[in-house]
Amino acid sequence: MTTKTIYDFYKLLENDNISFSYRGGFTNNVLTTATQLFKENIGEEHSKLKNKLSFLMIESFQNISRYSEQEGNDILEDTSEFFMTRNVGDTFYIISANLIDNDKIPTVKEKLERVNTLDKSELNKLYREVLTNKQISEKGGAGLGFIEMVRKTKGKLPFDFVKVDEKQSMFFMQIELKNPKVDDGLEPLPLSDAKFVQEIVADENILMMHKGDFSKEAVGPMLRMVEENMQNVSLKVHKKIFHFLVEILQNISKHAYPINEKREGIFQIGFDDNKFHIGTGNFIAKDEVANLKNQIEMVNSKTKEELNELYRKYLREGKSTKTGSAGLGLIDLARETTDKINFEFIEINNNYSFFSLTVNF
Amino acid sequence: MLGPIILEKTKTTPEIILDKDNNVFKICGRAIIENSQEFFNPIISWFEKYFKNPNSTTELILNIDYLNSSSSLFLMKIFVLFEKNSKTNNKIIWMYDASDDLIKERGEEYKLLTKLDFELKETINEDYEDFNFDI
Numbered sequence: 001m002t003t004k005t006i007y008d009f010y011k012l013l014e015n016d017n018i019s020f021s022y023r024g025g026f027t028n029n030v031l032t033t034a035t036q037l038f039k040e041n042i043g044e045e046h047s048k049l050k051n052k053l054s055f056l057m058i059e060s061f062q063n064i065s066r067y068s069e070q071e072g073n074d075i076l077e078d079t080s081e082f083f084m085t086r087n088v089g090d091t092f093y094i095i096s097a098n099l100i101d102n103d104k105i106p107t108v109k110e111k112l113e114r115v116n117t118l119d120k121s122e123l124n125k126l127y128r129e130v131l132t133n134k135q136i137s138e139k140g141g142a143g144l145g146f147i148e149m150v151r152k153t154k155g156k157l158p159f160d161f162v163k164v165d166e167k168q169s170m171f172f173m174q175i176e177l178k179n180p181k182v183d184d185g186l187e188p189l190p191l192s193d194a195k196f197v198q199e200i201v202a203d204e205n206i207l208m209m210h211k212g213d214f215s216k217e218a219v220g221p222m223l224r225m226v227e228e229n230m231q232n233v234s235l236k237v238h239k240k241i242f243h244f245l246v247e248i249l250q251n252i253s254k255h256a257y258p259i260n261e262k263r264e265g266i267f268q269i270g271f272d273d274n275k276f277h278i279g280t281g282n283f284i285a286k287d288e289v290a291n292l293k294n295q296i297e298m299v300n301s302k303t304k305e306e307l308n309e310l311y312r313k314y315l316r317e318g319k320s321t322k323t324g325s326a327g328l329g330l331i332d333l334a335r336e337t338t339d340k341i342n343f344e345f346i347e348i349n350n351n352y353s354f355f356s357l358t359v360n361f
Numbered sequence: 362m363l364g365p366i367i368l369e370k371t372k373t374t375p376e377i378i379l380d381k382d383n384n385v386f387k388i389c390g391r392a393i394i395e396n397s398q399e400f401f402n403p404i405i406s407w408f409e410k411y412f413k414n415p416n417s418t419t420e421l422i423l424n425i426d427y428l429n430s431s432s433s434l435f436l437m438k439i440f441v442l443f444e445k446n447s448k449t450n451n452k453i454i455w456m457y458d459a460s461d462d463l464i465k466e467r468g469e470e471y472k473l474l475t476k477l478d479f480e481l482k483e484t485i486n487e488d489y490e491d492f493n494f495d496i
Binding site: 243 | 372393428430433434437438441462463470473474
């Protein structure tokens with residue numbers, strides 16, 4: 001994870017009003033917090049879709065566990081389970097990806113192809129048939145989940161299988177939920193877009209990524225999700241990451257440059273080379289760039305010992321509130337990270353720049 | 362008469378018990394509120410009033426989970442107030458979980474920075490593994 005990749009990710013998701021992706025172990029708590037994150041952060045105009053969206057997210061999660069062959073191991077791999085939700089224009093997308101045994105592909109494919117070709121009354125008929133016949137497949141469900149998804153979205157379910165080896169493939173599926181009240185005139189995003197995101201978050205060893213408006217109450221659900229993902233990390237590392245996540249995310253919510261009344265930002269957490277990486281990106285007013293740059297360069301030029309001294313001096317003198325507390329947080333961050341703070345400013349226009357930051361623990 | 366301040370813990374603020382009559386002074390939980398000034402100022406004023414007519418001993422117990430930088434500043438302000446009133450037989454007890462190095466280090470740092478009777482006390486919280494970061 002580099003400051004450059006933060007910006008690349010931001011550009012990739014630029015049109016997303018909100019987007020969230022997650023890799024790793026899927027538990028009910030992850031599901032609860034993911035739905036909460038979305039429910040709390042979607043725009044007013046889509047508020048009627050909230051319940052449907054939660055329902056579909058739950059179906060999608062259950063689908064991952066129903067068809068997944070993941071063996072609950074803790075190591076993240078390129079083929080780890082992947083889940084993404086995003087809102088672009090008036091459409092919500094829920095994307096899942098997981099390993100599936102190659103010999104199960106024909107059955108799943110057949111079910112999906114069937115629901116994708118049926119019209120409304122045929123779907124209802126099939127739904128009743130499946131319910132009454134009780135043809136429960138060995139993994140529980142005769143495609144009932146797929147039927148429900150199609151009935152709820154009134155759309156198709158794009159899917160794909162990407163071969164991993166002789167035994168297994170990655171199974172990708174996308175649910176699209178369009179707000180019928182508004183028409184943005186946009187073509188739906190192809191499944192290949194989501195496959196591309198999955199590929200690069202896997203390449204970059206990113207566990208979790210969120211892009212959206214950081215002025216809203218997104219911080220809490222995000223932190224809970226990170227915690228879910230870190231059950232196996234030692235408490236020492238775990239607490240340190242949380243401590244600074246709070247600090248960094250609060251900083252963005254306070255200092256990000258508002259564009260159309262939104263404090264847009266992106267946040268990533270990754271694991272690589274036995275270190276955790278936190279990366280953030282947000283816009284900042286151009287006249288604040290020089291000051292922020294000086295502050296980071298200042299803390300980067302100091303040894304841990306000097307930083308401790310400086311931190312204690314500031315704490316003791318109670319350098320408050322506006323500039324002081326930001327300074328204190330930054331010094332604290334610098335003394336606890338394993339490496340220097342990496343940062344980059346990319347000039348966007350005369351008013352603001354994009355500021356990205358990565359730190360390692 | 363100085364009435365007590367009793368606040369339940371919230372997702373971002375700690376539990377507060379400042380009770381002169383029962384001689385209980387506690388700050389427990391997480392202090393990660395963004396607007397820490399609004400939260401801590403009444404607490405600081407309370408102690409200012411309290412030290413005008415304190416009990417014969419004052420033990421402030423802190424058992425903190427998480428602390429953001431602006432809350433750190435306000436804790437320091439409370440400690441400075443205790444320092445100014447050091448003749449009143451007061452004491453700070455900083456509790457930390459045995460596996461929580463970060464909070465332990467924070468306590469050591471405060472101890473180093475203040476001329477207070479400042480005790481660091483290790484605890485073993487059995488519920489700790491289930492600790493849920495629910496803000």
